[in-house]
Amino acid sequence: MTGKAAQLPHIVLAARREAIPLAVAALRAGNLVGMPTETVYGLAADAADATAVGAIFLAKGRPRFNPLIVHVVDRHAAGAVGVLAPAAERLAEAFWPGPLTLVVARQPAAPIAGIALAGLSTVAIRVPAHPVARALLAAFSGPLVAPSANRSGHVSATAAAHVVADLGAAVAVILDAGPTAIGIESTIVGLAGDRPILLRAGAVPRAAIEQVLGTRLTMADSDRESPQAPGMLASHYAPAAMIRLEATSVRPGEALLAFGRTLPANAAAAVAVVNLSPTGNLAEAATNFFAALRTLDAQAASIAVAPIPDEGLGEAINDRLRRAAAPRN
Ligand code: TXA
Ligand code: MG
Numbered sequence: 001m002t003g004k005a006a007q008l009p010h011i012v013l014a015a016r017r018e019a020i021p022l023a024v025a026a027l028r029a030g031n032l033v034g035m036p037t038e039t040v041y042g043l044a045a046d047a048a049d050a051t052a053v054g055a056i057f058l059a060k061g062r063p064r065f066n067p068l069i070v071h072v073v074d075r076h077a078a079g080a081v082g083v084l085a086p087a088a089e090r091l092a093e094a095f096w097p098g099p100l101t102l103v104v105a106r107q108p109a110a111p112i113a114g115i116a117l118a119g120l121s122t123v124a125i126r127v128p129a130h131p132v133a134r135a136l137l138a139a140f141s142g143p144l145v146a147p148s149a150n151r152s153g154h155v156s157a158t159a160a161a162h163v164v165a166d167l168g169a170a171v172a173v174i175l176d177a178g179p180t181a182i183g184i185e186s187t188i189v190g191l192a193g194d195r196p197i198l199l200r201a202g203a204v205p206r207a208a209i210e211q212v213l214g215t216r217l218t219m220a221d222s223d224r225e226s227p228q229a230p231g232m233l234a235s236h237y238a239p240a241a242m243i244r245l246e247a248t249s250v251r252p253g254e255a256l257l258a259f260g261r262t263l264p265a266n267a268a269a270a271v272a273v274v275n276l277s278p279t280g281n282l283a284e285a286a287t288n289f290f291a292a293l294r295t296l297d298a299q300a301a302s303i304a305v306a307p308i309p310d311e312g313l314g315e316a317i318n319d320r321l322r323r324a325a326a327p328r329n
Contacts, residue, residue, distance in 0.1 A: 010164065010169070010171045010174055011172070011173055011174070012034075012160055012164065012174045013173060013174070013175055013176065014176055015175040015177040017135070019173075019175055020132075020135050020136055020139050020175075021139065022173060023035075023136055023173045023175055024136070024139045026172040026173045027044065027046050027052075028046070028140075029172075030045075030046065030052040030055075031045075031055075031173070032044065032045050032052065032055055032059060032167075032170055032171045032172060033045075033136070033171060033172060033173050033174070034160065034163040034173065034174030034175060035132070035133055035136055035144070035146055035149075035175060036130055036132050036133060036160075036175055036178075036180060037071075037099075037128040037130045037133045038129045038133075038180060038181050038182050038203075039099045039180060039182045039183070039184060039185050039202070039203050040148045040149070040156045040157055040180055040183070040184070040185055041149040041156075041157040041158065041159070041163050041174075041180065042071070042133075042144075042146030042147065042148060042149055043056055043059065043060065043146060043147055043148070043149040043163070043167060043170075044071070044136070044144045044146040045144065045145055045146075046140070046142065047068075047070055047111065047112045047113065047116055047142065047143040047144055048111045048112065048142060048143070049113060050114070050115050050116075053113045053115050053145055054115055055170065056068065056147060057115070058170075059167055059169075059170030060147060060150070060151055060167070061151055061152045062147065062152040063152070064115070064118060065118050066152075067116065067117045067118040067120055067123075067124065068116045068124075068145040068146070068147050069101055069125070069126050069145065069147065069186075070082075070112060070116070070123055070124065070125050070144075070145055071125075071126050071127070071128055071133065071143065071144045071145070071146050072126075072127055072137065072143050073127065073134060073138050073141075074097075074127060075089075075127065077137075077143065078092065078096075078102075078125045079107075080107060080110060080111075081107055081112060081123055081125055082104040082106055082107060082122075082123045082125050083106075083107060084102075084104060085104070085191065087191055087196060088102050088104050088191050090212055090213065091191075091209065091212055094208075094212045095208075095209075095212075096127040097127045097128060097129040097134065098128075098129045098203075098204065099126075099128075099129070099182055099185075099186040099202060099203035099204055100126070100186055100187050100189065100202075100204045101124050101125065101126040101186045101187065101188045101189070101200075101202075102124070102188075102189055102191055103122050103123070103124045103188060103190040103191060103192055104123065104125065104191050104192055105121060105123075105192055106120075106122060107123075110123065110143075111142065112145075121192075122190075122192045124188060126186055130177070130180075136175070148185060149162070149166065150162070150166045150167070151166045153235060153236055153237075153238055154166060154237075154238060154239075155238070155239050155294055155297070155324075156184075156185065156237060156290045157290070158179055158183050158287075158290045158291050159179045159180070159291065160174050160175075160176035162290075162291075162294065179291070181287065182203045182283075182287065183286045183287035183289055183290060183291075184202060184286045184290070184313070184316050184320065185203065185316075186200075186203055186204070187200060187201060187202030187203055187205075187206075187209065187316070188200035188202065189209060190220070195215075195218050196209075196213055196215065196217055196218070197217065197218050197219070197220050198217040198218065198219055198220060199220045200220075200319070201315045201319045202316050203286070205315065205316075206315060207312070234326040234327075235327065235328045236320075236323035236324070236326075237293075237323050237324045238323070238326075238328060239293050239294065239296070239297035239324065240297055240301075241296065241297045241301055241303045242301065242302040242303070242325075243303050243305060243321065243324045243325035244302060244303070244304050244305065245305050245307075245322070245325050246305070246307050247264050247304035247305055247307075248264050248307075249264050249265035249266050249304075250264055250265070250267055250269055250270045251266075251302075253300065253301065253302065254270060254271065254300060254303060254304045255270055255271045255272040255273070255296040255299055255300035255303045255304070256270035256272070256273045256274075256296075256303070256304050256305075256306070257274055257292055257293070257303055257304070257306065258273055258275040258276065259275065259277060259285055259306045259308050260275075260278070260280035260306070261278065261279070261280065262306075263306070264304065270304070271299055271300040272295070272296055272299040272300060274288070274292040274295055274296055276288050276289060276292055276308075276317075282308075282311075282312050282313040282314050282317070283313055285308065285313070285317060286313045286317055289317055289320070293324065305321055305325075308321070
């Protein structure tokens with residue numbers, strides 16, 4: 001984005017009931033809407049409108065091969081978009097509405113522009129729990145595609161101000177419902193093959209899904225025959241600053257992303273410090289994660305990250321940290 005915030009045409013509306021018809025009108029006119037969800041903010045468009053969907057790829061700088069998640073209001077609407085086999089029905093029953101995205105075979109007659117699915121025969125479906133997302137989906141009464149509302153490869157947006165900063169020139173309306181509660185994206189499970197696959201660690205911990213399925217989730221990249229989430233590129237969620245993981249001490253010039261009570265050596269010398277959760281609570285750490293990256297990115301050229309346990313939500317946080325630290329092109 002090159003424009004200055006003051007010149008941009010978007011309007012940010014407090015996400016009250018009166019704002020929903022304005023957002024619906026914007027969507028019907030083929031415009032993009034910043035939509036709060038319980039995970040992160042999404043950049044929403046009418047899934048059936050190929051021009052509007054194309055505008056999402058342009059606005060984000062997103063590669064055309066990376067398909068979008070289709071958001072629907074309930075399981076009935078999900079069934080019109082994708083084929084829900086028994087395993088999908090069980091997961092939907094357990095976790096919808098909520099932060100679980102299911103990749104299933106698409107319904108041939110689904111009212112989804114081909115460009116949204118990047119030509120795949122599968123579709124990623126999500127039924128969000130956030131009341132504003134649900135109100136918007138109900139009032140629009142059709143599927144909305146919504147990737148995370150950040151520039152492609154950049155840090156995800158957990159507040160309306162992040163959407164303005166990354167995409168302000170491209171959105172007509174942003175529904176501001178305050179900071180998102182969960183803070184990291186939905187878990188994505190692939191159900192289109194023989195075995196369920198964890199395509200993206202996320203807000204629903206792996207163990208909870210495995211318990212409902214009664215089977216282990218194969219990791220996407222441990223099985224070459226399985227389709228992987230096309231958007232799971234090595235470098236992703238990346239701030240401008242360099243990221244150094246598993247830091248046990250802070251080096252000169254670094255900012256510190258801390259976790260828990262035990263701070264790395266030299267913590268007092270850090271250029272800036274954000275502690276994701278002083279008590280070591282992983283849910284709190286997830287909520288604070290992307291905003292913390294943005295805050296530290298504005299203050300230092302490199303960020304040391306303290307170790308974070310790889311259990312529960314820690315798996316999703318560490319996945320994002322590894323991609324944020326990966327070499328960039
Ligand atoms: O929590 C979330 O899921 C947020 C909120 C806004 O709903 N959305 C989100 O969208 O994270 P996005 O576009 O940032 O990430 C969606 C991921 C991408 O990695 C994409 O490649 C993958 O889902 N995906 C979409 N359709 C797929 C498909 N048919 N098969 C495999 N992966 C798919
Ligand atoms: Mg994203």
